[in-house]
Amino acid sequence: MDVLGHRATSAFVTHCGWNSVMEAIVAGVPMLCLPLEGEQRMNKVSMTEGMGVAVELEGYMTGFVKAGEVEAKVRLVIEGEEGRHLRARVAALREEAKAALEEGGPSRVAFVQFLLDVENLGKQLGD
Template sequence: MPAGSDDPEKYLEVHPEPELVVLLPQVFLERTKGRGLVVKSWVLQMNVLIHRATGAFVTHCRWNSLLEAIVVGMPMLCLSLDTEQKMNKLSMTEDIGAALELEGYTKGFVKAGEVEAKVRLVIEGEEGRQLRARVAARKEEAEAALQEEGSSWAAF
């Protein structure tokens, strides 16, 4: 999507793409018609994170993605796969409290039911309300750090 736009359709106007039927099964397109948008090429992750329809972010826990989510106050579902991702997942879930873990990755497979349950928890449940409050607090801390005279400003 173009920078500053929260309308993914504008992205498609600027970047013509191949027909979806070439990329996805027809049954998928029928099931999701009118409920979402599939972008077939690259899109700025930050524009997706700030979109009003985004309620949670499933992430592999690369550091830049985690920072982007914190800066916009987006709750995360962590699916760490390797290297530093596992340490980053621990930071987000246990230390910072801005994320929930998708546990199926330890068995090599995350089931749709687990993803659905965690998304519902983030959006609907009391635990989700608490998670969103913790993420909002981390967002405020990040904003303060980025201000002139903030800790990031001073360190830079």
């Protein structure tokens, strides 16, 4: 989180594990997708097509991404018009994530409800 939150971090090459994705969103950093296995490939689709906060590194399917591809995508994110849109979308999601974690935010409300449900279930099972 310290690296993602640093002002010099303009993009994040990620394997698309969900924890990494959430950390990058909370930091407001657009991502370059290099999924390795399992659900990471589905996460890549959500990140690139659904949320619009990442770009795909071509070649990941073969296990070989060329240096020129990485450079081109880093430049796209940092310099290009598409990169400006990516940064704006990830900044908007960052604000949504922050709001979700605030007192009374949907994440906190859902967590409290979960705890109440667990408590009620425990009482029911104890009867």
